[in-house]
Amino acid sequence: MNPLAVLASEGELENPLLPPLPELVIGLIAFAIVFIFLGKKLLPKINSTLDERREAIEGGMEKAEAAQAEAQQVLEDYRAQLADARHEAARMRQEAQEQGASMIAEMRSEGERQREEIIAAGHAQIEADRKAASASLRQDVGKLAGDLAGRIVGESLADAARQSRTIDRFLDDLEAKAAAGATKAEANR
């Protein structure tokens, strides 16, 4: 039996474009329930979760950025410190060099000064010794010569003044001769 024929005879075939009311209402209600559940409850929930996730990701990125910045800062500080230290070392080295140079110069001048002093003292000493020696020698030689001459001549040269003048003149002659000899020797040298 053909079902179409049965339906046609029963007059049940409706226009498929005419919406039956119960179905329409059920459709509206079914969709409304879906919309209410999803729109009011479930989708806001997932939205907040998605926001949370985005924040978590962004927060993590921010943290990483902060750590990187900190590391960069530390590196820069370290570099600056290193440069400072190098600078300081160079400065100290230079200072030490300068100090050493000045110390050497100072010591040199001190040494020179001491040498001069020693030399001058030596000269003075020598001069004084020479003078003393010369004085004592002159006295001794004068006395000896006087005595000798007195004995030889048999005449006391009592007059000390005259005696002394004679001796002096003699000695001066001697000295002049010696000086002339020394000058000559110097010139020859």
Add this chain to the structure above:
Amino acid sequence: MSANEMLAFETNCHIFDGCGFPAPGLNSFLFEPLFTVGGIEFNKPMLLAVLTTVIVIGFFWAAFGRAKVVPGKLQMVGEAGYDFVRRGIVYDSLGKKEGEKYVPFMVSLFFFVWIMNLWSIIPVAQFPVTSIIAFPAALALIVYVLWMYLTFKKHGFVGGLKNIVGYDKSLGPILPLAVVLEFFSNVIIRPFTHAVRLFANMFAGHLLILMFTVASWYLLNGIGFAYAGVSFVMTVVMTAFELFIQAVQAYVFVLLATNYVQGALAEHH
């Protein structure tokens, strides 16, 4: 059981048996009531519509009910679907700022329509609920009311009317014609096509699958066995094709709804 509810398999009618091809037709879309609740006779499509509600809510409840920052598998699938509608449809035409408000509606609409379509190839159910015009019509009606409401809310009464009829002074002498055409197109034809596009696609798809299924059975006699095999392969192919069409039609339905909303919110030129 009345004849119109009988399946082709139950007719035990084969080719060369002197019995005509029990072609599927409008009768395949008519159902006897299964049971009655509060004076309303529940038939199969109604039951499937209610089940659709349960499934859509159930799925999203399972996926998003205890949403975590680090998603589980189900949540990830749910998020993918949610994001598809949100970014792929709503943000695309309405923009992120204006569209956000309509995301829940469009997401609900998409999954509701899709699951209703999907019943077509679910064993035992095997009937697309949207091939009953009442269901697409109900959804199109909601979109239509939303569109009207938004138009008049945004532009006021006169501005809303102008927006609806596409009032544009620069059209000059053809302005009256354009206004009449736009009015018919937007106010009368559009909700109709919106509903019928979905309905007709599902209706035709179901009819095609039914056709090849019935033929596979009907041809099982003599030389007909060869043709029955071809027909069965076609049933499988059409089922796979329907799977694709169901998703596309749900997508198109929601895309159009979004475009209508966009048209309502757009400044008239």
